[in-house]
Amino acid sequence: MKYRQAAALKPRAGEYAVQPDKLHLGRLNSHLGYFLRRLQVLIFQDFITTLKAMKLRPAQYSVLLVIEANPGKSQALIGQSLGIERARLARLLHELERRKWIRRLRSDGRSYSLILTREGETALTKIKNLAEKHEARIAKKVGPKRRMQLMDLLRDFG
Amino acid sequence: MKYRQAAALKPRAGEYAVQPDKLHLGRLNSHLGYFLRRLQVLIFQDFITTLKAMKLRPAQYSVLLVIEANPGKSQALIGQSLGIERARLARLLHELERRKWIRRLRSDGRSYSLILTREGETALTKIKNLAEKHEARIAKKVGPKRRMQLMDLLRDFG
DNA sequence: GCGCGAATGTTGTCATTGACAACAATCTGC
DNA sequence: GCAGATTGTTGTCAATGACAACATTCGCGC
Numbered sequence: 001m002k003y004r005q006a007a008a009l010k011p012r013a014g015e016y017a018v019q020p021d022k023l024h025l026g027r028l029n030s031h032l033g034y035f036l037r038r039l040q041v042l043i044f045q046d047f048i049t050t051l052k053a054m055k056l057r058p059a060q061y062s063v064l065l066v067i068e069a070n071p072g073k074s075q076a077l078i079g080q081s082l083g084i085e086r087a088r089l090a091r092l093l094h095e096l097e098r099r100k101w102i103r104r105l106r107s108d109g110r111s112y113s114l115i116l117t118r119e120g121e122t123a124l125t126k127i128k129n130l131a132e133k134h135e136a137r138i139a140k141k142v143g144p145k146r147r148m149q150l151m152d153l154l155r156d157f158g
Numbered sequence: 159m160k161y162r163q164a165a166a167l168k169p170r171a172g173e174y175a176v177q178p179d180k181l182h183l184g185r186l187n188s189h190l191g192y193f194l195r196r197l198q199v200l201i202f203q204d205f206i207t208t209l210k211a212m213k214l215r216p217a218q219y220s221v222l223l224v225i226e227a228n229p230g231k232s233q234a235l236i237g238q239s240l241g242i243e244r245a246r247l248a249r250l251l252h253e254l255e256r257r258k259w260i261r262r263l264r265s266d267g268r269s270y271s272l273i274l275t276r277e278g279e280t281a282l283t284k285i286k287n288l289a290e291k292h293e294a295r296i297a298k299k300v301g302p303k304r305r306m307q308l309m310d311l312l313r314d315f316g
Numbered sequence: 317g318c319g320c321g322a323a324t325g326t327t328g329t330c331a332t333t334g335a336c337a338a339c340a341a342t343c344t345g346c
Numbered sequence: 347g348c349a350g351a352t353t354g355t356t357g358t359c360a361a362t363g364a365c366a367a368c369a370t371t372c373g374c375g376c
Contacts, residue, residue, distance in 0.1 A: 023239040026227030028220055032305055033201035035312035040198050043191035062186055069184030081181040090326060110324045110371040146311055147190055153304055154193035248355060268342040268353045
């Protein structure tokens with residue numbers, strides 16, 4: 001009667017247990033969304049811890065990249081491209097402006113032109129280095145081949 | 159003055175249709191996590207609206223399925239299998255118990271055995287019907303073939 | 317020009333979620 | 347029996363998503 005195996009090789013407190021996934025998933029096995037989410041959460045956790053040094057969240061990172069690739073565009077365009085709602089993007093940008101990584105120039109009377117500051121550019125190079133390490137770690141964990149296949153499938157979908 | 163829609167013809171090789179998404183994603187294009195998240199959010203939105211009639215969120219749904227597939231297991235096991243934290247699962251289960259869809263039987267003195275009630279089973283059949291419709295809609299939107307390829311890749315990993 | 321509906325950005329609020337910490341009760345291993 | 351781990355519970359905090367309301371400004375038809 002000893003079905004109590006996990007106690008043998010337990011990691012330090014705070015770590016996650018070895019492989020406690022023993023239960024059947026049932027119908028969950030036929031849901032693409034479930035597996036997508038599990039992997040996405042895994043990846044984001046790695047990203048967040050990697051970028052914690054720069055106190056940067058994934059959404060902020062994506063905004064910085066899109067501003068870099070499209071200097072001078074409006075908040076509305078950025079938001080639409082990334083699927084970030086107006087209200088949330090406004091607050092997110094205020095934070096980036098407070099850190100002096102971006103500037104918001106009146107272009108329209110009602111809209112702003114978003115650009116990186118010099119400071120933002122240097123920060124972004126450091127950030128990209130960390131993000132690259134993150135992505136390499138993901139490639140290793142997921143498997144480079146599987147990662148490429150997933151990227152192709154998802155990018156094609158758009 | 160009219161430097162408006164310079165980006166009107168951006169789709170590389172017959173990519174996505176004409177949408178408000180016209181900005182370049184920059185480095186974001188090399189991040190698997192970004193694409194995973196976009197699709198996952200899309201799918202979850204469909205799931206949530208589909209299951210709104212039953213007032214059921216994705217996490218609750220997954221818990222019900224795993225309880226159904228593994229009757230009598232503890233909260234700890236369920237949580238570990240689904241990646242749901244103890245505290246959050248406790249509250250989630252209280253809600254399911256309040257609705258009389260599950261019962262929690264003392265098994266251990268400190269742990270519970272989770273099972274579906276009769277009522278929970280009938281609710282779950284209705285829920286599964288809705289979830290099936292949701293999944294079919296996803297298959298159509300993503301493309302049945304692409305969906306299968308993604309499922310295979312993701313399931314192999316997990 | 318004028319006026320009206322749309323677009324843009326801002327602020328406020330609410331519900332959900334994730335992450336932790338602290339805690340009581342209980343179990344396990346020695 | 348005891349020390350430490352496990353299990354479930356409650357509390358709190360920050361981040362997020364979703365909406366609504368609002369002021370300002372633009373676009374467009376007339």
